[in-house]
Structures are given as structure tokens and as C-alpha cells.
Amino acid sequence: MNFDDTPQEAAFRAEAKAWIAANAPKQYEDELKKASLGRIQLRSANILEVAKAWQKKKADAGWAVPHWPKDYGGRGASPIERVIWQQEEGVFGKLGALFIIGHGMCGPTMMAYAAEDQKRHYLPPLASGENIWCQLFSEPAGGSDVAGLRTRAEKDGDDWVINGQKIWTSGAHYSDYGILITRTDPTVPKHKGLTMFFLDMKSPGVEVKPIKQANGQAEFNEVYFTDVRIPDAQRLGAVGDGWNVSLTTLMNERMAIGANVATGFPELFEFCNNLMLEDGPAIDARAVRSKLASWAVRASGLKYTSFRAISALSRGERPGPENSIGKLVAGAMLQDVATYALDLQGAAGVLSGPDDAEAAGKFQAMLLRSPATRVEGGTDEILRNIIAERVLGLPGDIRVDKDVPFNKIPTKGR
Amino acid sequence: MNFDFSDDQKQLRDEARRFLTEKCPPKAVREVIDGKASYDRELWKGLADMGFLGVAIPEAFGGSGAGHLELCVIAEEMGRALAPVPFSSTVYLAAEALMLAGSDAQKQKWLPAIASGAAVGTLALFEGSGNPSPDAIKLTASNGTLNGVKKPVPDGAIADFAIVAARTASTGRETDISLFLVDLTSEGVEAKALTNIDPSRGQAEISFKNVKAELLGPANEGWSILSRVLDRAAVLIAFEQVGGADRALEMGRDYALDRIAFGRQIGSFQAVKHMLADMYVSATLARSNCYYGAWALSTNASELPEAAAAARISATQAFQHCAKNNIQVHGGMGFTWEFDCHLYYRRSNALALGLGSLSYWEDALIDRMRQRNAA
Ligand SMILES: Cc1cc2nc3c(=O)[nH]c(=O)nc-3n(C[C@H](O)[C@H](O)[C@H](O)COP(=O)(O)OP(=O)(O)OC[C@H]3O[C@@H](n4cnc5c(N)ncnc54)[C@H](O)[C@@H]3O)c2cc1C
Numbered sequence: 001m002n003f004d005d006t007p008q009e010a011a012f013r014a015e016a017k018a019w020i021a022a023n024a025p026k027q028y029e030d031e032l033k034k035a036s037l038g039r040i041q042l043r044s045a046n047i048l049e050v051a052k053a054w055q056k057k058k059a060d061a062g063w064a065v066p067h068w069p070k071d072y073g074g075r076g077a078s079p080i081e082r083v084i085w086q087q088e089e090g091v092f093g094k095l096g097a098l099f100i101i102g103h104g105m106c107g108p109t110m111m112a113y114a115a116e117d118q119k120r121h122y123l124p125p126l127a128s129g130e131n132i133w134c135q136l137f138s139e140p141a142g143g144s145d146v147a148g149l150r151t152r153a154e155k156d157g158d159d160w161v162i163n164g165q166k167i168w169t170s171g172a173h174y175s176d177y178g179i180l181i182t183r184t185d186p187t188v189p190k191h192k193g194l195t196m197f198f199l200d201m202k203s204p205g206v207e208v209k210p211i212k213q214a215n216g217q218a219e220f221n222e223v224y225f226t227d228v229r230i231p232d233a234q235r236l237g238a239v240g241d242g243w244n245v246s247l248t249t250l251m252n253e254r255m256a257i258g259a260n261v262a263t264g265f266p267e268l269f270e271f272c273n274n275l276m277l278e279d280g281p282a283i284d285a286r287a288v289r290s291k292l293a294s295w296a297v298r299a300s301g302l303k304y305t306s307f308r309a310i311s312a313l314s315r316g317e318r319p320g321p322e323n324s325i326g327k328l329v330a331g332a333m334l335q336d337v338a339t340y341a342l343d344l345q346g347a348a349g350v351l352s353g354p355d356d357a358e359a360a361g362k363f364q365a366m367l368l369r370s371p372a373t374r375v376e377g378g379t380d381e382i383l384r385n386i387i388a389e390r391v392l393g394l395p396g397d398i399r400v401d402k403d404v405p406f407n408k409i410p411t412k413g414r
Numbered sequence: 415m416n417f418d419f420s421d422d423q424k425q426l427r428d429e430a431r432r433f434l435t436e437k438c439p440p441k442a443v444r445e446v447i448d449g450k451a452s453y454d455r456e457l458w459k460g461l462a463d464m465g466f467l468g469v470a471i472p473e474a475f476g477g478s479g480a481g482h483l484e485l486c487v488i489a490e491e492m493g494r495a496l497a498p499v500p501f502s503s504t505v506y507l508a509a510e511a512l513m514l515a516g517s518d519a520q521k522q523k524w525l526p527a528i529a530s531g532a533a534v535g536t537l538a539l540f541e542g543s544g545n546p547s548p549d550a551i552k553l554t555a556s557n558g559t560l561n562g563v564k565k566p567v568p569d570g571a572i573a574d575f576a577i578v579a580a581r582t583a584s585t586g587r588e589t590d591i592s593l594f595l596v597d598l599t600s601e602g603v604e605a606k607a608l609t610n611i612d613p614s615r616g617q618a619e620i621s622f623k624n625v626k627a628e629l630l631g632p633a634n635e636g637w638s639i640l641s642r643v644l645d646r647a648a649v650l651i652a653f654e655q656v657g658g659a660d661r662a663l664e665m666g667r668d669y670a671l672d673r674i675a676f677g678r679q680i681g682s683f684q685a686v687k688h689m690l691a692d693m694y695v696s697a698t699l700a701r702s703n704c705y706y707g708a709w710a711l712s713t714n715a716s717e718l719p720e721a722a723a724a725a726r727i728s729a730t731q732a733f734q735h736c737a738k739n740n741i742q743v744h745g746g747m748g749f750t751w752e753f754d755c756h757l758y759y760r761r762s763n764a765l766a767l768g769l770g771s772l773s774y775w776e777d778a779l780i781d782r783m784r785q786r787n788a789a
Binding site for chain 1: 415416417418419420483663667670671678679681682684686687688690691692694695698699700702703705706708709712723724727728731773775776777779780783784787
């Protein structure tokens with residue numbers, strides 16, 4: 001058991017540190033520090049441009065997605081070097097939020113299933129942030145039950161013709177490409193009739209409509225497909241094997257989301273450490289301390305759990321279902337931490353404007369965004385199912401539709 | 415960075431698990447719980463023969479000098495097996511205090527005896543209710559003579575010697591406290607066993623009437639030595655707690671697979687699955703905090719106080735959470751004397767209190783985090 005860098009890791013860290021010190025967009029450092037959960041806004045600049053510029057700069061120096069192979073825009077860094085990079089990038093890493101889906105999910109799926117020339121063509125601009133990718137999985141009829149999706153793909157010569165609707169697609173409104181799961185055979189049970197593709201979001205027939213979210217922002221979208229043509233060469237995996245392909249994506253999703261999750265704890269600790277209550281500093285109050293301590297050990301527990309996962313990864317083990325723990329713990333924590341921080345603010349806790357609210361409204365924004373964390377990328381319930389079934393070996397849920405042809409499954413509860 | 419035990423340490427874990435599965439089945443725990451013995455002497459002897467008692471004791475003092483990571487590995491297995499032996503009092507408290515502060519002669523006398531299983535030791539700190547605090551220590555020492563009463567003292571009724579926290583002055587400062595080493599066969603010592611929520615490990619009251627004792631460590635530095643001992647023991651006991659939590663989770667999982675209700679395995683009901691998933695989550699978070707504590711302990715890192723408090727809190731919560739929900743998964747069976755669920759429930763709650771309660775460690779953690787933030 002050892003926390004020290006090996007000489008090689010120390011050299012990597014020194015190189016990363018020096019490069020970041022010389023190149024990071026420091027003019028935004030303060031704003032990024034204050035930025036809360038959800039989509040970051042900058043007062044003085046367009047976030048999309050700033051984020052793309054930083055990503056491009058990293059790419060030119062070989063720091064974009066460090067753990068990807070060199071040929072695809074990375075530098076072949078080890079899992080531990082990837083963490084070192086994240087530690088050193090610090091607050092500037094927040095600018096990478098726009099690229100998480102592309103780097104964390106679409107990229108790995110392309111690496112596993114695209115042809116070699118496609119990888120060399122599509123992955124470097126994905127790594128460098130020149131192209132943004134989105135993940136077109138969820139539908140009105142299929143969220144947790146991804147395999148319940150209805151978007152049709154029908155073969156026509158060398159092309160597939162897509163018709164249907166996706167929903168909750170993050171970033172679709174500024175994405176260049178997407179990975180898309182469709183139904184190619186409705187007459188077989190639902191998991192067997194799916195096929196995966198990637199597509200150009202500017203293809204004729206793709207229409208993106210932003211949805212206003214509960215927290216007032218608009219990060220996710222509805223995406224409509226009307227006779228959209230996708231060449232068969234852009235199929236990922238075999239026809240009918242889309243479910244297995246999507247599992248690669250989802251497993252990577254959990255790894256990408258789970259490795260570096262926000263819990264809200266550092267923010268809460270800092271807040272309490274400076275807050276005065278009527279009868280003295282908040283941090284001296286017994287009740288406050290007890291809550292802080294409980295959250296502190298959850299946050300540190302998550303951090304060291306991810307270190308254990310990284311150590312396993314470095315030994316060549318594959319990321320397993322136990323990585324579901326990160327978002328499950330962090331999502332509930334964010335919501336509780338935010339609720340508590342507002343409680344400590346008393347009546348003024350209702351105010352959310354950055355100039356009126358405590359801590360620039362960070363906790364108010366956290367409160368309003370945290371419900372999404374518990375839903376996106378697998379709900380708390382689905383994550384618990386995964387732990388219970390795949391880690392602890394408990395029986396699968398009873399799935400009444402498992403062997404029924406898809407077109408015979410009922411579509412409404414009542 | 416490598417955040418895992420080494421292959422050798424994992425092998426040691428397997429060895430300890432095999433040994434304890436054979437020598438310490440629930441039946442052995444019950445002999446002690448049912449009052450047929452005050453502890454399992456044969457197991458104690460076996461642990462000595464395996465080298466487990468002296469694993470962190472230097473070779474010069476009769477141990478194997480393997481180290482504290484190895485001790486953590488064994489502690490986890492002791493917790494899994496609910497070993498009914500005075501392991502924590504002797505090995506985590508008494509031996510650690512001796513190693514930190516003992517003179518050469520004191521180490522020479524007691525450490526080899528600990529390693530060979532010949533001596534049981536303990537730490538006599540508490541005097542009734544409350545948490546570790548210099549103010550709570552009323553037992554006095556003057557001219558090397560102790561007067562006062564300690565309780566609860568873990569394994570106090572079977573211990574051969576004790577490290578006793580005593581008041582040597584009344585200035586209201588931590589420096590009022592010194593530590594003493596007492597041979598419990600000395601004149602003036604009286605120990606009586608007390609009933610407690612976890613009879614698999616005894617608790618006692620020990621009274622001292624004009625008992626001659628020798629200083630352990632420098633005079634007036636008792637409290638600072640004690641805090642270091644408590645931090646080290648906190649990590650080790652946290653491993654016992656994680657071992658217990660894991661075992662309680664396994665028992666719940668196994669029962670959920672076996673038991674049928676409404677024509678299904680109860681483990682197919684989502685409410686039960688989710689309860690078990692949450693047990694897994696708490697045990698996993700605790701294990702990860704413990705690994706950090708183990709690293710800090712084994713390297714004597716400046717992070718130890720904070721890491722120890724985090725491991726302690728996390729492991730206390732996890733063991734209590736898993737032990738109580740294990741009973742819930744077992745339904746009525748879980749509440750029978752016959753089933754082993756209550757053994758874990760008892761141990762989880764006893765371990766939660768022995769070194770100072772959860773709220774004490776919560777306080778400590780926040781203090782330590784503030785100090786780091788201020789630094
Ligand atoms: C901010 C945000 C961004 C998103 N971004 C994307 C994206 O980029 N691409 C994409 O494809 N999707 C995206 N999603 C969609 C997300 O993956 C789904 O919302 C999620 O998987 C849940 O599906 P659902 O909304 O259909 O809810 P439902 O599946 O209808 O769930 C409703 C409730 O039923 C529960 N439930 C359902 N099934 C079970 C079960 N088997 N056992 C127990 N409980 C169950 C759920 O836990 C939940 O509480 C995003 C969602 C959010 C909130």
C-alpha cells in the first residue's frame with residue numbers, strides 16, 4: 001500500500017504541473033472555482049468557446065484524454081497517470097464537462113467497435129474537442145429500460161433509414177456526432193432486435209429541440225429522426241447485437257462518471273468553516289460537526305474506493321459493476337448536502353442570485369441540479385439493482401417481457 | 415501509487431481466514447457468550463503459534479516484526495470470526511502503548527510475553543460514562559502509588575497487566591496525566607467482571623488501592639501518548655469492524671438466496687435487494703477509508719490522526735448498519751438466540767463504544783480537518 005508517486009509517475013506529474021502552470025486559462029480560475037453543479041456559465045465569455053480552446057491547446061501538446069492511445073489523440077497514459085493529470089488540472093478540469101459523454105462513452109465504444117480507419121478519422125478530433133459527441137440512447141418509452149426503445153432502423157441498399165425519437169440527449173444541440181441505438185427487428189424479444197450506429201448530427205432529417213430543465217437550464221434535448229440515412233459502414237457491432245454494444249458504453253459511463261464524482265462535501269466544509277451562527281461558529285456546533293463528519297467519511301470513502309478501482313485497473317483488471325457505487329453515493333449526498341447548507345442559511349436560504357445568496361448561490365444551484373444526478377446515467381434504483389445482482393449475486397428482477405416479441409409488449413400502464 | 419494489500423499480505427489473509435474458520439467457528443464464540451469460559455484459551459494459544467499476536471512486534475522483542483499492514487489484515491479476520499479472545503486489548507492497546515512509550519526493560523518483560531500468548535494486557539482508561547478526555551481521569555498517582563477505580567476495562571478480569579491512565583497533577587492541562595504500567599497480580603488490585611452487551615469479549619471494573627506502579631513513558635506526557643495509542647487502535651479496530659460488516663453482509667446475502675416466501679427467493683424482492691446493496695455500499699466505503707488508515711498507520715504519516723478518525727467513523731457506521739440489517743433480512747429467525755445474527759449485532763455495538771463513541775470521533779475528525787485546512 002503506497003501513496004507515493006513512482007519515479008515515472010513523479011516525472012509525469014512534474015511535466016503536467018509545469019505545462020498547466022504555463023498554459024491554463026487563468027483568467028477564468030476564480031469563476032471556475034465558484035462555479036456550481038450543472039452547466040457552468042462564465043460572465044465574461046462564451047463557455048463553449050473557452051472550453052474548446054482549452055481542449056485544443058491540451059490536444060496540441062498531447063494532454064487531451066491522456067489515457068487514450070496516441071494514434072487516437074491521447075498519449076497512452078496509465079490509469080494512475082490519468083488520475084495524476086486530473087489532480088493537477090484541478091479546477092480547469094471543470095471545462096471538460098462538455099466533453100465527458102464523448103470522451104467517457106462514445107470514444108470507448110468507437111474504440112471497441114469501429115473500423116481502424118474510422119477510429120483514426122473520428123477519434124482525434126473527438127479527443128481535441130473539435131467535435132463534440134452525444135449519446136442517443138434514452139427514449140420516451142425506454143430510459144431505465146433502455147431496451148424498450150422504439151426508434152426504427154430499416155435497411156435500404158447500403159444505408160439504414162432511421163425514424164423515431166430520442167429524449168434527454170445531453171448536448172445534442174451543439175454536438176457534431178452521436179452514437180445511436182435503434183430497433184432493427186421488432187418481432188424478436190426486446191434485447192435481441194437492437195443495432196448500434198454512429199452518425200453525423202448534421203445529417204438531413206435530424207432535428208434537435210432543447211428541453212428546459214427543472215433547474216432552468218437547457219442541457220438536454222429531444223432529437224427527432226425523419227428518414228435519416230446512415231451508411232451501413234457506420235454500424236457498430238453486428239446487426240441485432242446493439243444491446244451488447246450498449247453495455248460497453250454503459251460500463252464506461254459508470255467508470256467515467258464514477259471516478260471523479262462531485263459530492264458537495266468540500267464546498268460544505270468550507271462554508272461551515274466560515275459561517276457564524278447566532279451562538280458562535282457553525283463548525284463548533286455539535287450537530288453541525290456530526291453531519292459534517294458523516295459526510296466527510298462518505299466523501300473520503302468514495303475517493304479511496306476509486307483509488308482501489310484504479311489500482312485494480314493498473315493491474316490489468318477490467319472495471320466491474322462495483323463502480324456503480326460512485327454516483328449512487330454522490331447523488332444522494334449532493335442533494336442532502338445542499339438541503340443542509342440551505343437550512344444553515346435560514347430564511348435567506350431561499351435566495352439564489354449569486355449576489356444575494358451565500359456562497360454565490362452555489363448550494364441553491366446544487367439543490368436544483370442534484371435530482372438529475374440521481375437519474376442520469378442510471379437511477380439510484382437501477383444502480384442498487386446492479387450491485388445486488390451483479391456484485392452480490394442476488395436473483396434478477398422478474399422480467400415479464402423478457403421472452404415476449406417486442407411488438408407484443410404492452411405500452412401503457414393503464 | 416498502489417492502493418491495495420500486497421500478494422503476500424493477501425496470502426496472510428487467506429491463511430488467517432482458514433485458521434479462524436477452523437479454530438473459531440460460531441460454536442467457539444458461543445462457549446464464551448454462554449459463560450462457559452471467559453475467553454477461548456486454545457484459540458489464544460493457536461493465534462500465538464501462528465505468529466499473529468506478535469506480527470507487529472519487532473523481532474528483538476519476540477515478535478515477527480512483519481508490520482502493521484499485516485496486523486490490519488489479521489484484525490479484519492478477527493472481526494469476521496468474532497474471535498472471543500482479548501486480542502484488541504492486548505495487541506492494539508497494550509502492545510502499541512508499550513512499543514510507543516515503554517522502556518527497554520518494560521518492552522523486554524511484556525512484549526515477548528504478548529507475542530507468545532503468555533500475557534494478556536489491557537488499557538485502563540475509562541472511569542464510568544463519557545469519552546476519552548483528560549478531565550475524566552480521577553484515578554491518582556502519587557509517588558508511584560495508584561488509587562482509584564477504572565471501568566469499563568476491556569478484558570480487565572483476565573488481563574495480567576494494564577496500562578493505567580492516572581492523574582499526577584490538577585492544573586487542568588493535558589500534562590496532568592501520566593501512564594503507568596501495573597502488574598495486575600500486585601497487592602491492592604481487585605478486578606471484577608461486569609456484564610456487557612457483547613459477552614464474547616469481557617469488560618471489568620478494576621480498583622486500585624495503594625498499588626505500586628511504574629511509569630510508562632515520560633511523566634506528564636500520558637495524554638499525548640494515549641492519543642497516539644487511540645489513533646493506532648482506531649485503525650486496527652476499524653479493520654475488525656470491516657471484517658464483521660462483510661461477514662454480516664454475506665450472511666444476509668446467503669439467507670436471501672435460501673429463504674423462499676410468496677413462492678420466490680426473498681433476495682428477488684427489490685426491497686431486500688436494495689437493503690443488501692446499501693449494506694455493500696457502507697462496507698465498501700468503510701473498507702476504503704480503512705485502507706487509507708492502514709497506509710497512514712504503517713508509514714507513521716502525519717495524516718494518521720485524520721485518517722484514523724475517518725476509518726473509525728466509517729467502520730463503526732458500516733458494521734452497525736450491516737449487523738442490524740442482517741437481522742432484518744433474516745426476519746424472525748434473525749432474532750433467535752440460535753442464529754448468529756445477534757452475535758454480530760452485539761459485537762458491532764460494543765466495538766462502536768470501546769474507544770470512545772461515534773460522536774467523540776466525529777468531533778475529533780472535524781478538529782483534525784480544521785487543523786489541516788488552517789495549516
Ligand atoms: C440531466 C440528464 C441528462 C441525461 N443525458 C442523457 C444522454 O445524454 N443520453 C441519454 O441517452 N440519456 C440521457 N439521460 C436519460 C437518463 O439516462 C434516463 O433519464 C434514466 O436512465 C432514467 O430513465 P427514465 O427517465 O425513462 O425514467 P424511468 O425509467 O421511467 O424511471 C422512473 C422511475 O422508475 C424507477 N424504475 C424504473 N425501472 C426500475 C426497476 N427495474 N427497478 C426499480 N425501479 C425502477 C426509476 O428508478 C425511477 O425512479 C439524461 C437524464 C438526465 C436527467
